[in-house]
Amino acid sequence: MAGEDVTADSVQQRSAAYRLYTHPWSQIILISFICFCCPGMYNALSGLGGSGQVDSTVAANANVALLSATAGTALFIVGPIFDHVGPRICLLLGGWTYPLYAGSLLCFNKTGNGAFVIASGAILGVGASFLWVAQGAIMTTYVSEAQKGRAIAAFWIIFNLGGGVGSLASFGLNYHSTSGTVSNATYIALLVIMALGWLMGVLICPPSAVRLNELQPTPETEKKNWKRTVALAIHTIADWRVLCILPLFFCANVFYSYQQNIVNGMTFNIRTRSLNSALYWIAQMLGGLIMGLILDIPQLTRPARARAGWAFLVVTGMTIWGGGYAFQKWLTARMARGLKQDIDFSQGSLATGPIFLYIFYGAFDAFWQSYCYWLVGTRSNSPAVAAILVGAYKTFQSTGGAMAWRVNALGKPAMTQFAMDWGLCMGGLVIALPSVLTVTKTSTAVVEEDEVEKEEKIVGPATKD
Numbered sequence: 330m331a332g333e334d335v336t337a338d339s340v341q342q343r344s345a346a347y348r349l350y351t352h353p354w355s356q357i358i359l360i361s362f363i364c365f366c367c368p369g370m371y372n373a374l375s376g377l378g379g380s381g382q383v384d385s386t387v388a389a390n391a392n393v394a395l396l397s398a399t400a401g402t403a404l405f406i407v408g409p410i411f412d413h414v415g416p417r418i419c420l421l422l423g424g425w426t427y428p429l430y431a432g433s434l435l436c437f438n439k440t441g442n443g444a445f446v447i448a449s450g451a452i453l454g455v456g457a458s459f460l461w462v463a464q465g466a467i468m469t470t471y472v473s474e475a476q477k478g479r480a481i482a483a484f485w486i487i488f489n490l491g492g493g494v495g496s497l498a499s500f501g502l503n504y505h506s507t508s509g510t511v512s513n514a515t516y517i518a519l520l521v522i523m524a525l526g527w528l529m530g531v532l533i534c535p536p537s538a539v540r541l542n543e544l545q546p547t548p549e550t551e552k553k554n555w556k557r558t559v560a561l562a563i564h565t566i567a568d569w570r571v572l573c574i575l576p577l578f579f580c581a582n583v584f585y586s587y588q589q590n591i592v593n594g595m596t597f598n599i600r601t602r603s604l605n606s607a608l609y610w611i612a613q614m615l616g617g618l619i620m621g622l623i624l625d626i627p628q629l630t631r632p633a634r635a636r637a638g639w640a641f642l643v644v645t646g647m648t649i650w651g652g653g654y655a656f657q658k659w660l661t662a663r664m665a666r667g668l669k670q671d672i673d674f675s676q677g678s679l680a681t682g683p684i685f686l687y688i689f690y691g692a693f694d695a696f697w698q699s700y701c702y703w704l705v706g707t708r709s710n711s712p713a714v715a716a717i718l719v720g721a722y723k724t725f726q727s728t729g730g731a732m733a734w735r736v737n738a739l740g741k742p743a744m745t746q747f748a749m750d751w752g753l754c755m756g757g758l759v760i761a762l763p764s765v766l767t768v769t770k771t772s773t774a775v776v777e778e779d780e781v782e783k784e785e786k787i788v789g790p791a792t793k794d
Contacts, residue, residue, distance in 0.1 A: 351538045353471040357480050359532055360467045361487035363420065366526025367427040367460060369491015370519040371453075372610060373499060374434065375589055387443040389590060389738035391430075391450030396582070396731035398454025399461075400724050404566070407458040408720030409558040412713045416463035417533045423463075424527030426456025428520045435516035458723060463533070465719025469706040471539055477706045478625030478634075481699045485617025489695070492610030495519055500603035536712045562717045571708065571721070573764035576757035577701050578722045582730035584750040586737035588690050591746065592653075594670070596660060596683055601674045605684055609691035616695025624703045631707070635768035638700045643758055645696060649689045650751040656686050657747045664743070697754075707768050729753070 349355055375392070411419050426449075433449035436442055464484075472480040499515045565571065593605050623641060624634050660683075663669070674680050705718045736746055 351534050353539055354480075356467055356471055356534060356539060357483060358487070359529070360416075360464050361484045363424070363526045363529050363533075364460070364464055364484070364488040365491035366522050366529065367424055368457070369488050369610075370495045370523050370526075371427055371430065372489070372492035373495025373606060374431065374516075374519060375585070386738055387437065387446050389586065389734050390443075391447045392586070392734040393731050393738060394447050394451035395430075395454040395457065396727040396734060398451045399458050399727035400454075400731060402455050403458040403462060403723035403727065404717070404720040405559065405562060407462045408562055408717045410459075411462050411466065411716040411720075412558050415535045416467055416712075417530060417535065419459040419463040420530030420533055421527070423456035423459030424530050425524075426453040427523040427527065429453065431516050431520035431523055435513060435520065438513055438516065454727070458720075461723045462716050462720050465702065465705065465722065466536075466712045466716040467533075469702060469719070470536075470710050470712050470715045474631075474706070474710070475627075476625070478621040478623070478699075478703060480621075481624070481702050481706075482618045482621025485621070485695055485699055486614040489610040489613035489617065491522075493607045493614065495522070496603055496607035496610060500600060500607060504600050558713075561714070562720075565709075565714055565717045566721050568708075570764040570767055571718070574701070574704055574761045575721065575725050576753075576760045577697070577704070578725035579729035580750075580753050580757045581698050581701055581722070581726040583733045583753055584690070584694070585730060586733045587743070587746040587750050588687065590737050591660070591743045592656070592683070592687055592690065595664065595743070596670070597672045597674075597680070598670055601672065601680065601684075604674055605687050608684065608688050612688045612691035613695040616692035617699050619692075620696045620699040620703075624700070632766075632768050635704070635707070635765050638703065639758065639762065639765045642696055642700060643755075645693055646754055646758070649686075649693050650754070652686055652689070653747060653751070656683060657744055661742075661744055704764070704768075 375388070407419070430446075430449045430453045433442075433446045437446050468480055468484050469477065498518060502512050502515050502518070588609075593602050593609075597605060620638065620641070624638050626634060626637070629637065672680050672683070674684065701722060705715065705722060708718055709715050733746070733750070736749070
């Protein structure tokens with residue numbers, strides 16, 4: 330019958346649409362665009378130096394509050410909550426805090442209310458925990474092991490496109506500005522985009538709907554057992570291989586305060602800071618692609634890829650930070666003469682070198698964080714375990730960032746901040762080496778089967794509360 334044929338066709342079309350919606354890569358792209366709108370636009374703000382203000386102290390203290398709140402919630406609060414409510418609820422709980430923070434900066438432009446900015450930063454810290462734990466679990470477990478590097482690269486490209494586009498918009502809006510602060514229109518535009526990203530969170534589907542054989546489901550009994558969830562978190566983090574990479578996590582944002590508030594914020598005028606911010610995040614897109622391709626080289630075994638990524642970080646780190654040392658000596662001499670926030674991109678050779686250094690700093694950040702996420706992906710294909718590991722990542726990343734932003738807010742010498750960042754990064758790579766050398770050829774899924782029995786002995790069998 331014609332009516333029956335139409336009904337059958339419509340059912341097939343709906344079924345095909347649902348399969349596309351629940352495809353792992355569809356969810357990867359969706360979470361990437363959510364991060365494009367929320368943390369991507371936040372990055373556009375923070376990359377301006379002082380979040381676009383002449384006095385960077387309020388923004389630095391807001392970042393301390395933000396990162397301290399993230400460090401205090403990501404691991405043992407948000408990680409277990411993710412296991413119980415899933416990524417969609419986590420994204421909806423966390424996403425609204427981004428437009429709140431942009432609104433607080435708009436308010437500061439009008440009223441000078443710094444306390445509201447700092448309080449909004451603390452609230453955003455909790456919201457960011459929810460968003461990043463959900464994002465990390467999706468990115469590291471929703472695709473097969475052979476594609477994890479590409480998934481990280483795809484996410485990093487789309488996410489940092491947000492920072493690039495937002496900064497280019499700020500560049501256009503502030504092209505003729507002489508005030509030293511960004512316009513109200515900049516904050517309003519970023520606020521609207523952040524709100525859109527928050528609403529997109531309703532489209533994320535639960536892990537149980539994703540079609541991937543390697544995705545390890547969490548039994549329903551585990552989801553209802555908070556005691557087991559916390560015990561599993563402790564067991565996961567206590568693994569010596571995880572402990573060795575915690576310094577990598579600690580250093581993942583430790584250089585932001587120096588790069589954004591000193592290299593960019595104290596060297597260039599407002600329109601050039603906007604342009605540099607765009608170039609910084611665009612460089613992150615390229616950096617994520619490069620590291621993703623290295624970590625997915627088909628001719629190399631998984632242990633060889635782990636070592637290649639580590640060696641690449643060492644070589645690029647020493648090269649880029651070495652160039653940064655020469656820049657910082659030059660900047661210190663300029664600031665001693667009272668010169669700051671004065672260089673424009675149109676000044677030729679005076680601006681070219683510092684701008685390119687800032688671009689390479691952006692690429693190195695992408696190298697570092699992409700490698701951290703890939704190491705997380707080698708530990709587990711379980712969304713629950715991945716959420717714990719990503720929670721640990723965000724906790725230690727935020728702790729390092731809060732420490733660095735506080736050092737910046739206290740006005741410590743720029744050379745001191747530079748030396749601290751370079752030393753911590755290289756030291757973190759050395760400490761991580763034993764863990765890097767133990768990455769196995771065996772797939773994560775197979776390794777987990779061998780670990781299940783050990784976990785049961787430690788945390789006990791799953792039972793309903």
